[in-house]
Ligand SMILES: Nc1nc2c(ncn2[C@@H]2O[C@H](COP(=O)(O)OP(=O)(O)O)[C@@H](O)[C@H]2O)c(=O)[nH]1
């Protein structure tokens with residue numbers, strides 16, 4: 342289905358045109374029919390020559406009802422702009438076009454109506470020139486008469502061509518259905534309607550409703566007047582909700598895929614339109630079908646912070662518009678840059694923030710978010726509209742690998758935290774020499790980390806966690822028999838550090854695979870291969886010895902210098918290669934990397 346919203350000045354023939362195209366009555370209210378004027382949104386649909394369906398959201402043109410118009414066009418990506426041949430370009434032609442431009446609507450069509458009353462040429466030329474200046478660019482124009490039916494076949498064909506241009510909807514995206522109407526159907530309960538722009542809905546789905554504690558359940562779905570088990574974007578849908586009172590929701594609310602949206606009453610945005618400094622302190626933010634009063638705080642020349650009167654489920658990159666209801670003025674389009682911006686408490690924070698915002702363009706950017714937020718859960722980012730590759734693999738860069746649980750960290754910040762942790766543990770050991778390490782929770786507070794699992798993930802050998810404390814792993818911390826065995830290795834091999842105990846000597850010492858494993862985890866032994874272990878300080882010693890050799894050196898030269906056997910020398914050099922201390926050359930000789 343292809344959904345298009347009408348736009349244009351009052352009495353220019355929008356509703357007449359929708360009626361002529363669909364045979365349906367877009368003016369639903371008795372008052373609208375009595376006054377011959379659209380007040381609220383109307384809905385109608387028809388089949389196009391291609392066999393596809395077009396659904397119209399017919400909007401009111403009168404200046405008093407611009408907020409209703411905005412609720413209709415907000416979620417719809419294409420517009421049918423209507424201008425009367427006999428009246429030409431009028432104030433709400435301009436205001437509606439400014440709104441479409443502010444929302445970044447890029448697909449449209451011009452219908453010059455009432456062509457039976459006047460030459461459509463001048464109105465067409467003026468309207469096309471105005472539209473060309475906006476996000477819609479050059480649009481096709483068709484002269485029509487809703488009265489005589491002239492031009493309607495051409496308009497249908499043009500609608501078909503427009504439908505073919507629209508990008509395919511993303512069916513895997515979460516649902517955010519902005520409610521444009523809600524009513525009660527006897528025997529069924531509450532029904533809401535909206536334009537489903539992405540994702541799918543099925544009968545039985547649970548959805549989130551802002552402000553409701555419980556999820557709401559889809560009891561029935563209608564699209565184009567028929568009951569359906571499911572609906573896929575793009576579609577006009579009517580959703581029957583189980584057990585949700587009618588007064589719980591209305592226009593401007595949104596039904597959401599649970600857990601996928603961040604409700605926010607504070608956003609930083611970029612403006613296209615009036616300069617930030619020229620905006621009044623209070624305006625109305627229109628996004629989706631919602632209209633919410635906002636307080637405006639200018640930050641940069643074209644960036645502002647908006648405090649919303651009620652929270653909305655907004656995502657980075659969302660488009661919205663700011664309007665001054667008193668002046669009938671669309672102040673401009675808004676691109677959401679940040680839906681969870683930092684507080685601006687310190688002196689100079691606003692200026693610093695303006696600099697950060699100057700770099701943002703509203704395209705979700707995972708690396709940038711991590712750099713700015715340093716540490717954040719993947720789920721939190723996803724709820725802000727920042728995609729995080731879920732599966733390890735080709736598409737997931739290293740910085741998108743969780744450091745613990747679903748926590749992501751900026752790599753530089755994570756390294757810095759690791760260093761801080763080591764310092765704190767060392768300091769604690771100096772101040773409390775008799776304690777067996779620093780409590781994990783004290784470290785968590787010291788490093789201001791939001792979750793214990795982060796502390797645990799930062800602990801690396803030679804540090805380790807034991808009984809809720811982080812301390813230096815030492816032979817003392819090992820089970821007594823293992824500690825004793827390691828001490829004997831040290832006694833026997835301390836003066837020939839590159840000689841590894843033979844397998845039967847290990848057995849004599851009581852060092853089986855499990856004991857060796859414990860000693861290695863504690864950092865008391867270094868395992869080169871099965872049954873080949875050295876004392877942990879051997880690595881640095883080996884690099885010093887090898888650096889003293891003429892470079893490059895052969896395996897045999899290394900073995901002799903280290904006074905050891907191939908059994909040790911081969912895996913030892915391979916380990917040094919892996920750690921980047923030595924490099925193997927094509928001819929199998931090596932050099933020490935300084
Ligand atoms: N002669 C003529 N009158 C029209 C045409 N389209 C609309 N009208 C009349 O113009 C008035 C306003 O039309 P309407 O569709 O309600 O305008 P809207 O406010 O843009 O929805 C009505 O009296 C219509 O009958 C047309 O193509 N030719």
Ligand SMILES: [Mg+2]
Nearest residue numbers: 355356378379
């Ligand atoms: Mg109308």
